[in-house]
Amino acid sequence: MPDTASPSPVAVAPVLITLQLNGEPTSVAVPPHWTLLELLRYGLGLTGTKQGCDKGDCGTCTVRIDGEPQLACLTLALEVRDRHVETVEGLGVGGEPHPLQEAFARVGAAQCGFCTPGMLMSASAYVDNLTLQDDPVVRREDIAAALAGNLCRCTGYTKILQAVEEVAQVVLDRQREIEESTAEEP
Numbered sequence: 116m117p118d119t120a121s122p123s124p125v126a127v128a129p130v131l132i133t134l135q136l137n138g139e140p141t142s143v144a145v146p147p148h149w150t151l152l153e154l155l156r157y158g159l160g161l162t163g164t165k166q167g168c169d170k171g172d173c174g175t176c177t178v179r180i181d182g183e184p185q186l187a188c189l190t191l192a193l194e195v196r197d198r199h200v201e202t203v204e205g206l207g208v209g210g211e212p213h214p215l216q217e218a219f220a221r222v223g224a225a226q227c228g229f230c231t232p233g234m235l236m237s238a239s240a241y242v243d244n245l246t247l248q249d250d251p252v253v254r255r256e257d258i259a260a261a262l263a264g265n266l267c268r269c270t271g272y273t274k275i276l277q278a279v280e281e282v283a284q285v286v287l288d289r290q291r292e293i294e295e296s297t298a299e300e301p
């Protein structure tokens with residue numbers, strides 16, 4: 116009789132990686148098959164990043180890697196070795212909420228809130244990238260495109276777009292004021 120028994124699973128040793136996580140140097144041992152989402156939620160206890168579809172469809176697991184929005188469920192944890200990862204826990208500064216978080220709360224852009232962390236991370240990347248453009252203009256269609264990978268089943272999106280639009284405009288206005296006052300200096 117041929118031996119048809121399944122081979123026993125082989126234990127794979129965790130791999131030690133280092134990364135910058137929300138601005139802090141972080142070393143962590145990670146099973147090599149884990150996604151970044153598993154590392155954040157189950158290895159590091161950062162449950163702000165949500166686990167929705169787990170297959171790249173909903174965007175609720177969005178984090179920023181080296182500044183760009185990425186899906187943590189489709190990223191292997193080993194891929195973020197020596198890179199900068201930002202999660203919603205690192206969005207505010209000094210215990211204060213980020214202006215986007217304030218705006219979401221103020222205009223009612225979050226209902227159940229499950230999509231909100233991912234929305235915030237995509238929105239923060241949009242706002243940051245906007246300030247780097249030569250002649251930046253806030254357009255609702257650009258915001259919608261930036262958030263296109265983030266699904267929300269509660270809000271109908273209008274309030275989310277409004278919140279991001281308001282913050283982006285405030286940030287741009289402030290940037291212009293600084294540039295103008297700098298240009299006027301003798």
Ligand code: FES
Pocket residue numbers: 165166167168169170171172173174175176177186187188189
């Ligand atoms: S959980 Fe990652 S895209 Fe849905």
Ligand code: FES
Pocket residue numbers: 224225226227228229230231266267268269270
């Ligand atoms: S607020 Fe519920 S899914 Fe967006």
